[in-house]
Structure formats: C-alpha cells, structure tokens
Amino acid sequence: MTESLQSAPGPFFGQFGGRFLPEALMAALDELTDAYDKARVDPAFTEELERLAREYTGRPSIITEVPRFARHAGGARIFLKREDLNHTGSHKINNVLGQALLTKRLGKTRVIAETGAGQHGVATATAAALMDLDCVVYMGEEDTERQALNVARMRLLGAEVVPVTTGSRTLRDAINEAFRDWVANVESSNYIFGTAAGPHPFPAMVRDFQRVIGVEAREQMLALGGLPDAVLACVGGGSNAIGSFDAFLDDADVRLIGCEAAGDGVDTDKHAATLSLGSVGVLHGSRSYVLQNEDGQTIASHSISAGLDYPGIGPQHSWLKDIGRAEYWPISDAEAMDAFRLLCRTEGIMPAIESSHALAGAIKLGNELGPEATLLVTLSGRGDKDVEQAAQWFGMLPGEDA
Amino acid sequence: MTALGDRLDQIKAEGRSALIGYLPVGYPSVEGSVRAMTAMVEAGVDIVEVGLPYSDPVMDGETIQLAAEAALATGTRVADVFTAVKAVTDAGAPAVVMSYFNPILQYGPDRFADELLAAGGSGVILPDITPDSGAGWAEVAATRDIDTVHLVALTTTPERMHLTCQASSGFVYAAALMGVTGERASIGEGVDALVERAREAGAPRVCVGLGVKTAAHAAQVASYADGVIVGSALVRCLADHPDDLDAGIAALRAKTEELAAGVRGHV
Numbered sequence: 001m002t003e004s005l006q007s008a009p010g011p012f013f014g015q016f017g018g019r020f021l022p023e024a025l026m027a028a029l030d031e032l033t034d035a036y037d038k039a040r041v042d043p044a045f046t047e048e049l050e051r052l053a054r055e056y057t058g059r060p061s062i063i064t065e066v067p068r069f070a071r072h073a074g075g076a077r078i079f080l081k082r083e084d085l086n087h088t089g090s091h092k093i094n095n096v097l098g099q100a101l102l103t104k105r106l107g108k109t110r111v112i113a114e115t116g117a118g119q120h121g122v123a124t125a126t127a128a129a130l131m132d133l134d135c136v137v138y139m140g141e142e143d144t145e146r147q148a149l150n151v152a153r154m155r156l157l158g159a160e161v162v163p164v165t166t167g168s169r170t171l172r173d174a175i176n177e178a179f180r181d182w183v184a185n186v187e188s189s190n191y192i193f194g195t196a197a198g199p200h201p202f203p204a205m206v207r208d209f210q211r212v213i214g215v216e217a218r219e220q221m222l223a224l225g226g227l228p229d230a231v232l233a234c235v236g237g238g239s240n241a242i243g244s245f246d247a248f249l250d251d252a253d254v255r256l257i258g259c260e261a262a263g264d265g266v267d268t269d270k271h272a273a274t275l276s277l278g279s280v281g282v283l284h285g286s287r288s289y290v291l292q293n294e295d296g297q298t299i300a301s302h303s304i305s306a307g308l309d310y311p312g313i314g315p316q317h318s319w320l321k322d323i324g325r326a327e328y329w330p331i332s333d334a335e336a337m338d339a340f341r342l343l344c345r346t347e348g349i350m351p352a353i354e355s356s357h358a359l360a361g362a363i364k365l366g367n368e369l370g371p372e373a374t375l376l377v378t379l380s381g382r383g384d385k386d387v388e389q390a391a392q393w394f395g396m397l398p399g400e401d402a
Numbered sequence: 403m404t405a406l407g408d409r410l411d412q413i414k415a416e417g418r419s420a421l422i423g424y425l426p427v428g429y430p431s432v433e434g435s436v437r438a439m440t441a442m443v444e445a446g447v448d449i450v451e452v453g454l455p456y457s458d459p460v461m462d463g464e465t466i467q468l469a470a471e472a473a474l475a476t477g478t479r480v481a482d483v484f485t486a487v488k489a490v491t492d493a494g495a496p497a498v499v500m501s502y503f504n505p506i507l508q509y510g511p512d513r514f515a516d517e518l519l520a521a522g523g524s525g526v527i528l529p530d531i532t533p534d535s536g537a538g539w540a541e542v543a544a545t546r547d548i549d550t551v552h553l554v555a556l557t558t559t560p561e562r563m564h565l566t567c568q569a570s571s572g573f574v575y576a577a578a579l580m581g582v583t584g585e586r587a588s589i590g591e592g593v594d595a596l597v598e599r600a601r602e603a604g605a606p607r608v609c610v611g612l613g614v615k616t617a618a619h620a621a622q623v624a625s626y627a628d629g630v631i632v633g634s635a636l637v638r639c640l641a642d643h644p645d646d647l648d649a650g651i652a653a654l655r656a657k658t659e660e661l662a663a664g665v666r667g668h669v
Contacts, residue, residue: 012536020503020530020537022461024555024577026562166467172458179460184581186557282504282530282537283458295480296508297457 005249005325007208011200014322016315019199021179021285028186033201035105040208045101052097053212056130057087059094060216063224063376068346069359073366076373079228080349081217083240083380090352090381091213091240092123096192098209100127103190110134110189114178116143116171116236117307117354118150119381120194125159127192135159138177140170143306150385168300171236171310175284195237196314199285203314210243217376218247226374230255230365233378234357235328236272236307238314240380245326255327258317259361261303262330272301274313275321275328288315304333304389307354307381335360337393340383352381353389404549405496406449406524406572410607410628413448419624421446421665422609423658424500424633426453427486428478429469430640434647436489438640438654443493445655446662450490451527451631454483454501461502461529463584465634465641480509484521491522498551498572500527503537511542518548525549525572532562533569540569551575554600556592567603573628574605578612584634586613594626620664630665 011017019029039045053059061082070078083091096113103111111133115121121137128135137154141163144151154161167173175198182191196206214231221228231248233241235258245256263271271277278289281296291299291311303309320326339359344350351359355378362377369375383390391397413420423442427435439450455470455478462470483499490497499518506514506526518526525548531537533552543550549572554563557580567574576597579590593610600608610623611631623630639657643650663669 018536019532020535021532022529022555022577023532023553023558023562023566024580026532027555027557027559030559166464167457167471176458176460180463180582183461186580282507284460285530290504292504292508294508296505297474298504 006246007211008204008316010204013316013319016288016318017200017203017286019285020282020287021199022183024183025186028182029199029201031106032102032190035102036201036205039102039105049098049101053094057093057097058085059212061085063217063220066343066347069343070366072342072346073363074369075371076366076369076375078362078366078375078377079221080377080379081213081244083213083378084351084355084382088123088126089384090119090123091210091243092120092194093126094212094243095194095206095209095239096120096123096127099192100131100133103133103192104131106190108188108190110136110185111192112178112181112189113137113192114171114174114194115139116174116309117305118143118147118154118385119307121159121161122150122153122157124192125154125157128159129157136181137161138164138174138181140168140174141165142169143171146389147306147385171306172298172312195239196242196316197237197284197286197288197312203286203316206239207242207246207316210239211246213240213243213378214245214247217244221376227251227254228374228376229369230257231376232257232259232358232361232365234308234354234380235260235313235317236310236354237312238317240378242314242316244378249325256320256325257361257365258326258328259331259357260328261305261308261357262332263302265332266330270302271330272303272309272311273330274311275317276330283312286315288318289313304336305353305357307352308357329361331357331360337390339363340390341394350383351379352383353386355380404524404547404572406498406549407606409449409496410573414628419627419665420448420609420629421620421662422449422451422629422631423447423636424451424453424631425636426455426466426469426473427483428455428473428476430472430647431476432478432482432485436486437647438651439486439490440493441651441655442636442658443490443495445658447495447658449496449498449629451500451633452483452486452490452497454480454499454505456502456505459502461582463582463634465637466583469637469641480505484517487518487521487523496524497522498525498527498549499523500529503528503531511539515542515546515548519546525551527551527575529553533565553577554596556580556596563599563603567600567605571606573607573609574600575631576600576608576610576627578610578614578623581612583612585615585638589613589619589622593623597627617660617664617669620661621667621669624665624667632661
C-alpha cells in the first residue's frame with residue numbers, strides 16, 4: 001500500500017459519499033465544514049476536546065481480555081475495547097462532544113439529533129446539558145417503545161424527545177424528520193448527526209471524532225505485545241466501526257470486520273444487512289449501499305437492535321468493502337443474543353445488543369482461526385438499556401418460564 | 403427551448419404570472435391522479451409539476467409525505483409518472499417531473515430522460531440535487547432538450563446563486579421559506595429580494611413555491627415572480643375527501659380557480 005487510507009477527507013470515498021440534499025441546507029453544511037476545518041487544526045479546540053474526553057467521558061477506555069468468553073470462540077485471545085465504560089454508556093459521546101463544541105463555535109443555541117437505540121440521543125442530551133444548549137431529539141415511534149428507558153433518560157436530561165410516526169417509525173424516519181427541522185431552524189440550530197453517514201462533512205467528521213477508539217486500542221494492543229489479527233465492530237450507520245478501523249487501515253495484516261444486523265436472516269426479508277444485500281443508491285444525503293427496491297424506494301430494515309436497524313450505511317464503509325480493505329458479515333438476531341448471554345455469563349459484562357453482533361462475529365472468527373489468533377472487539381455500548389428486551393427474548397420476565 | 407420555457411414566456415407576455423400546480427402521481431391511484439391533474443389543467447393551472455412519490459421525502463411536510471406514502475402503498479411505480487406526463491401534455495399544459503434523485507438513479511438517468519421526453523415532458527425539478535453535487539444528471543441533460551430546474555433558498559450565498567441560476571433551465575425555483583412543503587398563514591419576508599437576486603445571477607425565469615395557500619398569496623407572489631407554485635394546498639383537496647374522488651376533484655377545481663384568479667391579480 002503506497003498511499004495511506006487513514007483519515008480520508010471526503011466528500012467522496014471512491015464513488016461513495018457526496019452531498020445530496022436541498023440547496024436550503026448547503027449554506028449550513030458549508031458553514032459547518034468550514035468551522036470544522038478550522039477547529040481541527042486549532043489547539044484551543046483539540047485541547048478542550050481532549051480535556052473533556054479525559055475528565056468527562058473517562059478516556060482512555062480500557063481494554064479487557066475475556067478468556068472465559070474466548071473458550072467458546074475457538075480459544076483465540078479476545079480483547080474488548082470498552083467503549084461501554086464511557087460516560088453515558090457508549091461510544092456516541094466521543095462524537096457528540098466534538099459536535100457540541102462546534103455548535104458553540106458556530107454561535108448556535110439549539111441542537112437537533114436523531115436516535116435509533118437512544119444512545120446518540122442520550123449523549124446529545126448530555127452534551128446539551130453540559131454546554132447549555134436546547135436539545136430536540138427525533139426518535140422513531142417504534143424505537144421509543146423498545147427503548148423506553150432511554151426516552152426517559154433524555155427527558156431527565158432536559159431534552160425534548162419527539163416520536164416520529166411516519167414511514168417505518170424507526171431511525172431512518174427520525175433522520176428525515178431531523179433534516180426537516182434543520183431546514184426550518186438552520187439559523188439557530190445545528191444538527192448533531194450520530195453516525196458516520198449522511199452528507200459531507202458528517203462521514204469524515206464523525207469518523208475523526210470516533211477515531212480515538214482505534215488510536216487508543218492500537219497503542220494498547222502494541223503495549224500488550226502486538227497488533228491483533230482482526231478488529232471487529234458492529235455496523236449500523238457505522239460510526240464505532242469506522243472509529244475502530246481508521247487507525248488500523250494501513251496495517252495490511254489486520255483484518256477489519258464489520259458485523260451488520262441480519263435480523264431473521266439474510267435469506268428472509270427481515271434484516272438490516274445493507275452491505276451484504278443492498279445496492280448503490282442515494283439516501284440521506286450521500287451515495288452508498290442502500291436497502292432499496294428496483295424503483296429506488298427504501299426498504300424497511302429489521303433488527304432486534306434499534307441501533308443497527310438502518311437501511312443505509314456510511315459511505316466510507318461502502319468504499320472499504322468495494323476496495324476489499326474491510327469485510328462485512330451478517331449476524332442474525334439469534335446469533336447476537338446468544339453472544340449477549342455468553343458474555344454476561346462468562347465475563348460478567350452486559351453488552352449492548354448492537355455490540356453483541358460484533359461479539360458473535362468474534363465467536364465465528366475465533367472458531368475459524370483457532371487459539372493462535374488475537375482478536376480485538378469494540379464493545380460499543382453497555383446493555384443496561386436492553387435489559388427488558390433481552391429478558392423478553394430469553395423469557396425471563398416475571399410470569400414467564402425461564 | 404422546451405414547452406415549459408415557451409409557455410412561461412407566453413404568459414409573461416400576457417402580463418401575468420403562471421400558476422404551477424403540483425400533485426403526486428398515484429394518489430389516490432394512478433388513474434385518479436391523472437384525472438385530478440387533467441381537471442387542474444382545465445380549471446386554470448398553466449403548468450403541472452408531476453410528483454414522483456419517494457419513501458424518504460426530506461423536503462416535504464406532512465400533507466405531501468402522507469400522499470406519497472399512500473401512493474407507494476398502492477403500488478405506484480416510477481414508470482407511472484410518464485402516464486401522468488402524457489395526460490397532462492395531452493390536456494394542453496407543459497409537464498415537469500418533481501422527483502428526489504434516487505428513483506431516477508435506479509431507473510437509469512438516461513432512460514428516465516428519454517422516456518420523459520417521449521411522453522411529452524419538458525424537464526425535471528430535483529429538490530435534493532444541487533448543480534455541484536456530482537450526481538451525473540447534468541451530463542444526461544446536456545445532450546437532450548430537457549429542462550433542469552434547481553432550487554435557491556433565502557440562505558443561498560451569492561456564489562451559489564450564480565452557480566445554480568447558470569445551471570438551471572426552464573426556470574429557477576425560489577423557495578419562499580426555510581422549511582418543508584406545506585400551507586402557511588403568510589408569505590415570508592424577503593422573497594421578492596430573493597427573486598431579484600436570482601434574476602441578477604442570470605436565472606432565465608424565477609418561480610416561487612413553498613407555503614402558498616390562498617389567492618391572496620398567489621397575487622402577492624405573482625407581483626414579482628414569473629410563476630407561483632402550489633402543492634400542499636392542492637393535495638389537501640384530495641386528502642380531505644379520502645373516499646370520494648369526485649368530491650376531491652370538485653374541491654381541487656374550486657381551489658385551482660381561486661389560485662388562477664390570484665395570479666391574475668383578482669383576489
């Protein structure tokens with residue numbers, strides 16, 4: 001590899017990416033791009049972000065070796081990058097603090113966010129409280145039902161949560177509604193986008209704010225003796241995965257594996273396996289793989305995990321797939337839930353259902369590679385929010401037979 | 403020049419502004435939408451914006467969102483748009499298709515353009531495509547006599563205004579407010595200045611849409627724009643009569659007549 005793949009600037013990643021949105025938002029996107037380009041090289045900004053990471057989020061996050069879990073994964077050595085231990089319980093805070101600081105720099109007083117599982121919404125509500133910003137979070141009505149605890153968390157933090165009742169009533173519709181809000185309130189409001197998708201500058205900017213995951217993990221693994229054979233992370237829109245992968249992109253011997261949600265299975269029509277089964281199209285402002293029919297209408301996705309239940313994918317992942325630098329594996333609801341339970345019972349760590357997809361990928365890969373292999377898995381979030389859903393899945397609620 | 407530019411120039415020569423009406427194809431059915439569009443032309447709409455329903459319409463408010471959702475639920479396909487375009491042009495009005503980009507991209511931009519022209523259509527309005535997006539549409543339009551209408555907004559910078567107006571043909575669509583489609587109580591401030599900026603940047607013609615609801619709004623916009631674009635207020639005529647298309651079309655005719663009087667200054 002002659003040229004570095006790290007920190008690709010956008011707006012295009014190969015044929016993917018770009019900015020396909022109404023003219024009314026172009027001034028705001030240009031303004032945001034400009035503010036970010038200045039901030040990223042401004043020590044006052046980067047130092048403040050690093051201070052918040054250290055003193056508020058609790059970075060660097062640790063890595064934990066999980067030998068009892070690994071016995072079920074062919075005996076490979078498995079390390080978890082513990083983004084679940086961040087303040088607010090997931091990797092989302094890394095990105096939100098960066099974008100909230102930018103909002104202050106832009107002189108705006110209100111932030112808009114979309115959320116699927118609620119983790120990005122909770123992180124945004126948290127940053128808004130910290131930095132004295134008004135906060136409105138759009139969330140699909142179906143997601144408000146399956147993630148009721150996170151809805152309450154956002155409201156407790158002072159945010160307004162708006163259930164979105166149109167379309168499939170999930171993350172994709174929440175993004176549509178957030179764009180609509182932004183067009184109408186662009187003067188006062190900044191859109192804090194939660195994943196490394198959408199129009200430029202979001203894919204590159206969110207990746208940069210999440211890049212810390214891979215940068216830390218790479219150093220931590222080297223200190224423990226060497227680079228892993230593979231890095232695994234779950235992908236919905238793809239922010240924790242791209243944040244985990246970026247620092248390893250030029251390490252040609254490190255396999256990068258994104259685990260996407262296969263729902264009921266890739267041979268059914270209930271899945272969110274965009275990279276396995278999608279085709280190239282334009283959705284939410286960028287060109288990427290999309291789950292769509294032959295008329296270009298988006299198909300509703302399905303996953304037990306609200307955070308992965310998205311029919312699109314960040315453009316850099318589409319590019320990494322096409323150039324062969326990363327692999328994307330479909331993981332079913334059942335495989336993810338088995339991995340969820342296994343980590344709980346062998347290590348006493350309760351992962352988010354999203355992150356459980358990456359754990360399931362690690363079980364497969366470990367069994368394939370055997371005890372010589374070393375795997376790094378990003379545990380993007382903790383499972384507290386998923387307790388009710390998991391208890392239901394396993395029939396553990398009162399009145400049910402375990 | 404296409405029929406769209408010809409008609410706008412002809413109307414300008416009459417000393418008035420054009421009335422441009424939007425309806426989505428397939429709402430309440432393909433046949434019903436064709437009837438409604440034809441009725442709208444008979445009642446005084448000069449140009450029809452034929453909407454292609456899309457699953458993720460980020461520029462649209464609730465009225466058009468729900469109509470698009472209903473049209474897709476009953477199986478409306480991309481090719482149905484050409485049926486409607488042909489009916490509109492047969493009724494004597496130029497037709498332009500308003501579509502988000504992905505359906506056109508999946509249909510094949512070249513194929514879409516050719517079939518649109520074959521059906522008698524004049525061009526397209528692309529709400530999520532700006533001239534600098536690199537979407538590939540400009541290359542398709544460059545080799546055909548087809549209009550590409552781009553949008554400008556109150557926040558459009560001078561540099562982008564120039565780019566957009568130079569890249570547009572037929573007309574430039576000036577968005578009268580910062581927001582999505584839908585009826586509003588009044589036309590916002592600064593729209594006349596926006597139209598003026600677009601003209602100075604080289605726009606061939608400037609039509610104004612978003613929020614126009616009444617004859618008074620139409621008359622106000624007509625005093626400074628080449629055309630007045632109405633969507634949600636017309637769609638609502640059909641939406642208000644979900645089980646009675648005849649009643650919906652009667653309401654649509656009445657609303658069209660009101661707006662047609664408006665663009666002629668009769669309020």
